[in-house]
Amino acid sequence: xxxxxxxxxxxxxxxxxxxxxxxxxxxxxxxxxxxxxxxxxxxxxxxxxxxxxxxxxxxxxxxxxxxxxxxxxxxxxxxxxxxxxxxxxxxxxxxxxxxxxxxxxxxxxxxxxxxxxxxxxxxxxxxxxxxxxxxxxxxxxxxxxxxxxxxxxxxxxxxxxxxxxxxxxxxxxxxxxxxxxxxxxxxxxxxxxxxxxxxxxxxxxxxxxxxxxxxxxxxxxxxxxxxxxxxxxxxxxxxxxxx
Amino acid sequence: xxxxxxxxxxxxxxxxxxxxxxxxxxxxxxxxxxxxxxxxxxxxxxxxxxxxxxxxxxxxxxxxxxxxxxxxxxxxxxxxxxxxxxxxxxxxxxxxxxxxxxxxxxxxxxxxxxxxxxxxxxxxxxxxxxxxxxxxxxxxxxxxxxxxxxxxxxxxxxxxxxxxxxxxxxxxxxxxxxxxxxxxxxxxxxxxxxxxxxxxxxxxxxxxxxxxxxxxxxxxxxxxxxxxxxxxxxxxxxxxxxx
Numbered sequence: 168x169x170x171x172x173x174x175x176x177x178x179x180x181x182x183x184x185x186x187x188x189x190x191x192x193x194x195x196x197x198x199x200x201x202x203x204x205x206x207x208x209x210x211x212x213x214x215x216x217x218x219x220x221x222x223x224x225x226x227x228x229x230x231x232x233x234x235x236x237x238x239x240x241x242x243x244x245x246x247x248x249x250x251x252x253x254x255x256x257x258x259x260x261x262x263x264x265x266x267x268x269x270x271x272x273x274x275x276x277x278x279x280x281x282x283x284x285x286x287x288x289x290x291x292x293x294x295x296x297x298x299x300x301x302x303x304x305x306x307x308x309x310x311x312x313x314x315x316x317x318x319x320x321x322x323x324x325x326x327x328x329x330x331x332x333x334x335x336x337x338x339x340x341x342x343x344x345x346x347x348x349x350x351x352x353x354x355x356x357x358x359x360x361x362x363x364x365x366x367x368x369x370x371x372x373x374x375x376x377x378x379x380x381x382x383x384x385x386x387x388x389x390x391x392x393x394x395x396x397x398x399x400x401x402x403x404x405x406x407x408x409x410x
Numbered sequence: 411x412x413x414x415x416x417x418x419x420x421x422x423x424x425x426x427x428x429x430x431x432x433x434x435x436x437x438x439x440x441x442x443x444x445x446x447x448x449x450x451x452x453x454x455x456x457x458x459x460x461x462x463x464x465x466x467x468x469x470x471x472x473x474x475x476x477x478x479x480x481x482x483x484x485x486x487x488x489x490x491x492x493x494x495x496x497x498x499x500x501x502x503x504x505x506x507x508x509x510x511x512x513x514x515x516x517x518x519x520x521x522x523x524x525x526x527x528x529x530x531x532x533x534x535x536x537x538x539x540x541x542x543x544x545x546x547x548x549x550x551x552x553x554x555x556x557x558x559x560x561x562x563x564x565x566x567x568x569x570x571x572x573x574x575x576x577x578x579x580x581x582x583x584x585x586x587x588x589x590x591x592x593x594x595x596x597x598x599x600x601x602x603x604x605x606x607x608x609x610x611x612x613x614x615x616x617x618x619x620x621x622x623x624x625x626x627x628x629x630x631x632x633x634x635x636x637x638x639x640x641x642x643x644x645x646x647x648x649x650x651x652x653x
Contacts, residue, residue: 209468212475216459225452225500225507229489232455232482239479246472257468264468 202259445502
């Protein structure tokens, strides 16, 4: 996954942070990225902890609390990395607070099953995005992003529960399919807002330092979103939720 | 702290779990204790995560989220121990849910400073209680309780913030002193409810297996609560909150 076109990393992927960050625009873009990821993890912590209240049993509550706690530890690693590269973590996170807060406000689950679907969808989209972005990064930043990614996948416990709920009442499937579509729509809408506002970050996401030289390519951003949406659609279908 | 009267543990403290748990009443009392502590940690996780929303800055929010995450890991250890001694964790926790939920409902902070004081007071009382109870336990259960205790003290970050707030506006001190008193009052009232309802647990808390033979001693429960209250009062005074 790290080098889709080549066995050997080239360009930015062959450089370490010390070399790559000498380009001010790359440095700014990575700090933007780490700020966005860090705020995303902290916001996910808050929302999962909140949604844990909807759990029907103590064991279910503990599962969602476990995901929340894992997100918090991701946040810690990203924040510590920001501090290590002499960026002020709060300053780096703030530009992304509104989009992420709005996402969560617009998608507050109204019951436990919606909470489970959101936890699973959120976890999966985050994994896809981390994987997409990793290939654009210098070796040090990539190692961090991949190590956080390695620790995701806590959302899988949700799959079994959602499947059981649909089996026992197929009408639930229709409602949750709509919900999953709404989650993805809201995520894309907020992501597009971020893309529009953060040029350096967006340019790096689609082409790394080489892409920066070539300039911002909106079509490539679109393709990345398409790949993530497609993977989401397949996962939903596998879960019995036709999207 | 483990053996306040003696250098060498005697009675129950000299036994391991395999030996001590052969007494059915001791076994039941420890399962009650672990259930109460586990639910307490899970409830603390939830409330701290909720109270993190009141934080004025992202860094403050991260501090409270860190405490919440630490409580979750305590919960995991206690729950895993229940499972390891063949107790159903949910069944063990349920008898304590009402008292702990009521405590948190009655003491929802109305602002960030109240949240900080609650986090600090809760963390400190929990430490005191873990230390009190550790001396009553068999060596295996004691090791677990002390290892969870070792990992507390996250509440100290709150002290500095509260002190700064009082310095800049002394009237804040009066309000928070009342608040701290209310927290302690509510905690004692819920603890007394638990004591009244859970004879085996209460008896063990005040005398271990030896105390069980001697029967339940309400005065000794009262003395334990007094010691914890006294330590609380000293801490509040040190914080500038005359109780």
